[in-house]
Amino acid sequence: xxxxxxxxxxxxxxxxxxxxxxxxxxxxxxxxxxxxxxxxxxxxxxxxxxxxxxxxxxxxxxxxxxxxxxxxxxxxxxxxxxxxxxxxxxxxxxxxxxxxxxxxxxxxxxxxxxxxxxxxxxxxxxxxxxxxxxxxxxxxxxxxxxxxxxxxxxxxxx
Numbered sequence: 001x002x003x004x005x006x007x008x009x010x011x012x013x014x015x016x017x018x019x020x021x022x023x024x025x026x027x028x029x030x031x032x033x034x035x036x037x038x039x040x041x042x043x044x045x046x047x048x049x050x051x052x053x054x055x056x057x058x059x060x061x062x063x064x065x066x067x068x069x070x071x072x073x074x075x076x077x078x079x080x081x082x083x084x085x086x087x088x089x090x091x092x093x094x095x096x097x098x099x100x101x102x103x104x105x106x107x108x109x110x111x112x113x114x115x116x117x118x119x120x121x122x123x124x125x126x127x128x129x130x131x132x133x134x135x136x137x138x139x140x141x142x143x144x145x146x147x148x149x150x151x152x153x154x155x156x157x158x
Contacts, residue, residue: 044144081138081141083137105122109122109152121151128145128146129142
């Protein structure tokens with residue numbers, strides 16, 4: 001019960017922070033991959049550049065070379081859009097099924113240093129992205145709408 005109360009409090013505080021922030025301030029700046037003591041960051045601007053041009057730069061170029069992936073194909077995946085109704089999505093994310101889905105994803109993707117705020121951050125990222133893009137969700141639009149500077153992707157649960 002206390003954990004649920006804390007989660008609601010975090011969501012309310014995150015919501016208050018979102019209302020007072022400008023849209024430009026609501027964006028992840030880095031995607032941070034963490035495995036134990038190993039940590040690497042990829043700038044969202046590098047991912048956005050890859051999506052727009054099909055060319056990788058910085059650490060992303062090295063990662064794609066090692067993974068033997070074509071930058072053009074990864075760029076297409078990053079900008080692939082899914083049309084989703086905003087109101088339906090908002091309601092779905094507030095149901096038990098939506099909460100369960102967010103809880104599972106929040107074990108993998110969450111704000112760096114604030115793992116407990118993963119569910120409200122994911123919900124805010126999806127809703128903000130849908131608002132900003134008129135109901136079209138992509139990986140890039142989600143990252144640009146994610147309400148925390150650094151989003152961690154923990155490999156422990158992948």
